[in-house]
Structure formats: structure tokens, C-alpha cells
């Protein structure tokens with residue numbers, strides 16, 4: 158009665174209510190995951206208690222063995238999940254169960270697709286696990302006692318998930334949390350020992366704490382046994398583990414239902430002893446591009462969970478990697494500050510990075526199709542490694558994939574090595590073109606001579622590519638990287654005759670060039686004849702040593718490099734005609750039209766479109782009059 162009087166009502170945060178509605182409606186086909194989520198919370202609570210006791214040097218208090226209990230009562234139509242973990246104080250209950258602290262929740266709500274499987278998958282990733290209880294329960298009662306508080310300082314939380322919850326004082330014999338789910342009508346199929354056992358084994362076999370259930374057939378008695386394996390999976394020898402164990406474990410720590418693409422399990426002994434169990438997911442996590450998103454590698458010390466990575470264990474460009482790093486060299490009460498200056502951590506990070514890069518290299522060599530899938534999901538992130546990880550730059554570069562003039566599709570499937578293997582005799586430069594899209598790249602006049610000579614060009618289209626080839630990677634394995642839209646026309650193995658031809662053309666067009674240059678004063682930094690073109694009359698390139706034309710374009714947004722050079726194709730009928738009639742009164746119109754055309758073909762902006770159209774129309778009128 159006293160307890161009843163002290164009961165207080167609270168409203169859920171608006172997002173929680175929204176989430177609860179979604180849970181009940183969209184997750185129904187995957188309703189079993191509630192058990193996985195609640196067991197996972199219980200196991201986290203046990204880890205946190207263990208850590209708190211170690212770090213406060215109260216390890217001797219850890220006499221009670223950790224456990225999680227799952228039981229049911231067919232008459233009362235309840236399922237109970239209990240643990241002897243850290244528990245929660247009153248304020249913690251209000252903070253954790255009733256609000257959603259994570260900023261990612263709105264992203265979660267936005268991320269819901271309506272596809273039940275995909276949505277169920279998101280739940281674990283976003284940390285909204287507890288609320289999944291309401292998928293099967295019409296009422297949830299949680300009694301929890303914070304470790305360190307007395308038996309009568311426990312808290313009872315209760316809700317029907319419809320917008321409000323109540324809190325009251327309670328008693329609990331030992332620290333920990335008990336959650337009672339009052340099942341909805343029609344959920345009685347879950348009130349079955351075999352069914353619950355199967356769900357626990359399917360989802361939670363790898364949980365490192367024994368999950369106790371009454372021995373089958375002796376429900377109601379005290380007999381109980383562990384239904385799961387209950388050992389730290391990463392500490393078990395590889396020879397004992399099968400692929401499924403890894404997949405289950407991956408699902409446990411990430412909440413991702415799809416199978417990981419690949420994993421690495423390695424026990425390292427030497428100056429520092431540690432175990433790595435790292436996974437590369439098949440699909441990009443929702444928060445791959447969210448700044449300060451939760452890292453996915455967890456640090457353990459001698460099996461005890463210590464903390465989530467904060468950027469110390471995995472470099473940023475490998476932020477999609479999830480898993481466990483378990484060190485034997487760090488103290489259990491290690492703080493973030495200690496981690497930052499720890500030689501052991503530095504060593505582990507460097508070796509884990511190298512191992513992940515090696516894992517990806519092996520995947521690329523042995524399972525190129527899988528690697529193609531990886532590249533599609535994570536290629537853009539991996540490219541950041543060229544900027545961020547100087548010491549592994551070469552290894553990261555080996556992993557890069559591009560589209561090229563050799564590719565028949567837009568898929569990026571060409572590595573620097575592939576390119577080098579297809580180089581023409583005498584070619585020692587790797588050519589690339591930065592363009593805003595694959596379509597723009599393949600239509601670019603800058604490729605004409607390369608096509609004619611069969612010289613491959615890498616086609617780069619991502620903003621990050623500017624940094625990869627623009628500034629950071631001057632060369633790969635001794636081969637210079639060169640933009641096809643920059644500098645003097647390239648020597649593509651031209652014959653002596655061809656070289657002579659271009660010199661002659663330059664001489665033969667000297668007057669025309671001088672005039673056009675004058676007419677385009679202030680627009681074109683230079684004008685010259687070129688052998689870069691076969692079908693177009695003109696193109697614009699960046700003068701060396703200016704930055705790459707497209708880099709300048711992206712940075713300034715105008716579309717033109719700082720020093721635009723107009724190149725004319727002496728073989729083109731328009732240029733031939735102009736050269737044959739040096740006193741053509743329409744030369745100014747021609748010069749402006751050729752210049753602006755070239756501006757347009759590179760996807761840039763014509764500065765004065767009205768005057769361009771006037772010049773063009775004047776020419777068309779003349780041609781009409783002539784014919």
C-alpha cells in the first residue's frame with residue numbers, strides 16, 4: 158500500500174512513443190529479437206558491474222557468479238528475464254528507460270524502410286533494444302537495484318507502452334534487474350520451454366555469461382542449467398570454431414542481421430599479447446557518414462569489457478570494422494587518457510590496421526566478386542586512408558579501384574596494378590581524368606587521342622578523388638599520375654612523323670593562334686594547337702603547373718581552371734577553314750564560340766551566355782547567307 162502511494166507517473170519522450178508504435182507494427186515478423194535484445198542488455202550490465210568492481214579495486218566483491226535467467230509462467234502469461242548485473246538507480250531508470258539519449262534515434266526513425274527484416278536489423282544497431290519488449294508484451298514491469306545501493310532502494314518501473322510509465326520504490330535481494338513481460342493476447346506460443354531455449358541458442362549462444370533456464374520437464378523446481386556456450390568466443394581456438402559461430406557472434410555485437418563479408422581472428426604473442434576478432438560487414442552501417450558515430454570495435458582487457466573504441470584502436474578510414482580487441486597488457490582500470498599515451502595501444506592499433514589491410518588484399522585476390530561488393534559499400538571511406546595514413550599509403554593504394562576507359566560499365570573494377578599491366582610499350586605514366594560523372598567522363602574530348610591510341614585512362618568522379626590523385630599520390634610504384642586535362646599534350650608513343658606533323662601544324666597555324674589569343678585576351682591564358690583531339694575542334698586544359706582542371710573547377714565552382722588554355726585541333730574542318738581565311742571578319746565570333754563550346758564540353762559554366770548565343774547566331778546567319 159505504501160509503495161502504491163509513492164507511485165509516480167511520467168510521460169515518455171515523444172520519440173519513444175513514436176518508436177514504440179513502430180515497434181509494435183513493423184517488427185512483428187521478427188518478434189523473437191526481443192529476447193536477444195534483453196539478454197544483450199543483461200550481459201552488458203554484468204560486464205559493467207565486473208568492470209566497476211575491478212576498476213574500484215573491489216574485485217573481492219565479485220564473489221557472486223554472474224548469471225542471466227530466462228523463465229516463463231504459462232498461467233500468468235509472463236516471460237521473465239533477470240540478471241545480477243549493475244542494475245540502475247532511480248535517475249538512471251528515468252534517463253535510460255523512458256528517453257532515448259542517442260542522437261542517432263531520429264536517424265533510426267528516418268532509416269526505417271517498411272521492410273520488416275531490414276527494420277529489425279536497424280533496431281540493434283541504434284540501441285533501442287529495450288523497447289522491443291513491447292513487440293510481444295502489452296505490459297512490462299522492470300525491477301532494478303543499483304549495485305552499491307541497499308535492498309530497499311530498488312526501483313519498480315512499469316508501462317503499457319502507450320505514452321506513460323510509472324515508477325515506485327521496490328525491494329530486490331541482490332543488485333541486478335528483473336524484467337517481466339506480460340504477453341499480448343496471441344503470444345502464448347512463446348510460453349514454451351523448447352521454443353524459448355531455441356531462441357536463446359539461436360541468438361545468444363555466444364553471450365559470455367551463463368543463461369540459465371529450468372531444466373526441461375522440471376519447470377517449477379529449482380533445477381536449472383545453462384543453455385548457452387558462455388565463453389568469450391575470441392579466446393577459443395580457431396580450430397574449435399565454425400563459420401556460423403563467427404556469424405552469430407557478429408550479429409550479437411553489431412545487431413546486424415546480414416552475414417559479415419569477412420573476418421579476422423588472430424592471437425598475437427610477443428612484446429604485447431592480444432587477441433583480435435574483427436569483422437568487415439557486408440553492408441555499410443547507417444552511421445558510416447555520421448560524424449562522431451559510435452565506433453564498432455570494443456576494447457577488452459583479459460576478457461573484461463572496458464570501452465568502445467574512441468578512435469584509438471582503428472583509424473577513421475577503417476571505421477566500418479567491428480569486433481573485439483582483447484589485450485593482456487593493459488590495466489583493468491585503464492582510462493581514455495592512459496589509452497592515448499599507451500605504447501601497447503599504439504602497437505595494437507598499428508598491427509590491427511595492417512592486418513585489416515592484409516585481410517582486404519587477400520579478399521581482393523581470392524574473392525574478387527566479394528571485394529567488388531566491399532568496394533561499392535566502403536571504397537569511398539577507404540580512399541580517406543590515402544590522406545590519413547601515410548605509413549600505409551602504398552597498401553591502401555593497392556586496394557583502390559577505379560572506373561576506366563577499359564571498363565564497359567560504371568563499376569569501379571580497375572586497380573593501379575591492372576592499369577600498369579595493360580600499359581602500352583614505352584608508357585610509364587598513369588593517366589586519369591576527373592569528371593563530375595561517368596557520362597561526362599566518357600564523353601570528354603580530353604580522351605579522344607587516348608582512345609585513338611588505345612591508351613587507358615582512369616575515370617575518377619568522387620570529391621575525395623581530388624585529394625587522392627590531385628595532391629597526395631604523385632605516383633604509384635614509380636609511375637607518375639597525370640591528368641589528361643592538364644599541361645602540354647601527352648606523348649602517347651607518337652611516331653617521329655606524327656611529332657613532326659604537330660610541329661609543322663604549330664608553325665602553319667602560328668598567325669591564327671596569335672590572333673585568337675588576342676581576341677580571347679582575359680579569357681584564355683594561352684592558345685595552342687594540339688594532337689589531343691581527333692573529332693572535337695577544341696578543348697580546354699589547365700596550364701602546367703596549375704592544379705588539375707577539375708580540381709580547380711570543384712574548388713571554385715566556376716568550372717574553369719585558374720589558367721585555362723584553349724587547344725585547337727588542326728585537323729578539324731572549322732580550324733582548317735579559319736587557318737585558310739586568316740582575315741575572316743567573323744574570326745572573333747569563331748574564337749568565342751570555340752572557346753565557349755570547349756567550356757561546355759567540360760561541364761563548366763559559360764560566363765556570358767547571352768554574348769555566346771549572339772556570337773553563335775551571327776555565325777549561323779552568315780552560314781545561311783553563304784548557302
Ligand SMILES: Nc1ncnc2c1ncn2[C@@H]1O[C@H](COP(=O)(O)OP(=O)(O)OP(=O)(O)O)[C@@H](O)[C@H]1O
Pocket residue numbers: 194197198199202240242243244245253254281282283284285286287288333334
Ligand atoms: N538489464 C539491464 N541492467 C542495467 N541497465 C540496463 C538494463 N537494460 C537496459 N539498461 C540500461 O538502459 C539503457 C537503454 O537500453 P537499450 O536496450 O534501449 O539500449 P542500449 O542497450 O543502450 O543499446 P544497444 O541495445 O545497442 O546496446 C542501456 O544503455 C542501459 O544503460
